[in-house]
Amino acid sequence: MNLKLDVHCHTIASGHAYSTILEMVSRAKAIGLELIALTEHGPAMPSGANLLYFNNLKVLPSIIDGVEVLKGAEVNITDYNGGLDLPEETLKRLDFVIASFHDACLEAGSIEDHTNALINIMKRPYIHMIGHPGNPYFSIDIPRIVQAAKETGTILEINNSSLKPNSFRFGSKENCFNILKECMAQQVPIALGSDAHITFDIANFTHSLEMIKALDVPEELILNTSVDLFKAALYKKSNFTKI
Numbered sequence: 001m002n003l004k005l006d007v008h009c010h011t012i013a014s015g016h017a018y019s020t021i022l023e024m025v026s027r028a029k030a031i032g033l034e035l036i037a038l039t040e041h042g043p044a045m046p047s048g049a050n051l052l053y054f055n056n057l058k059v060l061p062s063i064i065d066g067v068e069v070l071k072g073a074e075v076n077i078t079d080y081n082g083g084l085d086l087p088e089e090t091l092k093r094l095d096f097v098i099a100s101f102h103d104a105c106l107e108a109g110s111i112e113d114h115t116n117a118l119i120n121i122m123k124r125p126y127i128h129m130i131g132h133p134g135n136p137y138f139s140i141d142i143p144r145i146v147q148a149a150k151e152t153g154t155i156l157e158i159n160n161s162s163l164k165p166n167s168f169r170f171g172s173k174e175n176c177f178n179i180l181k182e183c184m185a186q187q188v189p190i191a192l193g194s195d196a197h198i199t200f201d202i203a204n205f206t207h208s209l210e211m212i213k214a215l216d217v218p219e220e221l222i223l224n225t226s227v228d229l230f231k232a233a234l235y236k237k238s239n240f241t242k243i
């Protein structure tokens with residue numbers, strides 16, 4: 001499978017990542033990627049990027065050394081009533097927005113709390129993707145989330161970092177497996193994110209691909225196979241108006 005893009009990358013702006021934008025782009029180019037999304041952690045994450053960082057992303061070229069760079073964010077979900085740690089006017093100006101639960105920012109609630117919060121957030125046109133929905137600390141009702149993803153055009157991520165044996169989100173494997181199976185059943189596309197915090201991890205989808213192979217997920221459901229396919233999904237989401 002020829003994968004052209006990575007939708008989830010962090011640089012030193014996230015405070016606990018180790019490479020610069022230029023280092024990330026250089027690596028992306030070297031391994032043949034056409035696009036990477038820079039998705040720094042929002043301000044509620046200890047050491048996350050601040051509001052001005054996101055508001056000033058206009059200074060960053062959209063193409064650097066032949067690699068398309070999406071100006072994005074990984075915003076933190078800060079409560080179960082739809083709270084996010086960046087304002088709507090900032091999010092609307094970004095190319096790509098991931099919304100994620102992180103245990104550094106929010107205590108776990110019930111499956112019902114997590115599921116309802118995500119469905120509420122997915123209804124917003126400027127939220128393109130839910131990050132690591134397989135995190136067992138924030139368990140979800142998978143069929144309901146996949147159905148909401150379908151209805152709102154929101155992308156669900158299969159996060160490779162969560163599947164590593166030393167992951168903070170240990171136990172994600174079974175959930176990711178079930179998310180993929182449900183996405184196949186409901187014909188909902190997914191995106192692979194490396195969640196790279198250093199250049200060497202860009203487009204590291206090793207564990208995700210093992211699962212995709214085992215389940216025989218069709219290529220057309222994997223948005224990383226084509227920049228055009230991925231952008232069409234973003235366009236569709238931006239034009240989503242109602243559920």
Ligand SMILES: [Zn+2]
Pocket residue numbers: 010014016041197
């Ligand atoms: Zn991080």
Ligand SMILES: [Zn+2]
Pocket residue numbers: 074100102131132
């Ligand atoms: Zn995350």
